[in-house]
Amino acid sequence: MNVDDISKTIIGCAIEVHKRLGPGLLESAYQECLFYELRQAGLEVQKEKPMPIVYKEVKLDHGYRIDLLVEDKVVVELKTVDALNEIHTAQVLTYLKLGNYKLGLLLNFQVAMLKDGIKRLIN
Template sequence: MSGSQSGTLLHHELSKQIIGAFYEVYNLLVRGLLEGCYQNALYIELCERGLPVEREVPFDVRYKGRVIGEYRVDLLVERKVIVECKTADTLKGYDESQLLHYPRATGTELGMLMYFGSKPLFRRFVHTNGPAAPPEVDEGDTANSGRLTPTPRESAGQTASFRPAFRC
């Protein structure tokens, strides 16, 4: 990827820091731990890098102003990037669907899926709230350069909102 392309990625510098932290955790921990162990280690690594990060951040899903459900994101970095950690043998479609849903439901524009499997893998999922823009290329999956076409944000009566959570 050329330098001019990298400058156009949403939250490029923040993404680089998150990816660096991901590889640090991946390289220092053994394979086969529970997802929560990697999530906690990534939280520690992000905090040590001076990034404001929150764990297990709940958000309400609303329909016509009424709460119809609650989800939790693994990590929320600078209130800009949702980070989900996975450890299964292979990534499934629902893992990606989750990351497609969370940014759209919360109004957050960037979601990152960090896979602590047999090989390190990360995927970026972008949801922009403005007019249609060119989709961003997934940086971490060289086998499948998945793309996400931005979709408009739903009305305030049908979106989710974050509730305050612990910060480092």
């Protein structure tokens, strides 16, 4: 499955979660429900995947974690904020760079319609 197909499935599952739950919950609730939906869709999903920082020859584990990593290809970062900002984008781009992943989805569930809370990022 290529990253575009994976991305479409992720977005479809996220829309389903948002339609059923609506905005206003904690990020962890959306994460658990999206994890469930993605697994039901037959995708390999890792939750809270550790993301160490490697600086020169030093590996630093500072507790950074990818919310969801799908098919070991697509980083999914969930937010429940009034508006996405540059630091949220930078976070996903950093995960893409550190993990050598090609595609990231930044999903903000604190919106009336989820399509307004989706940002697709490419490394």
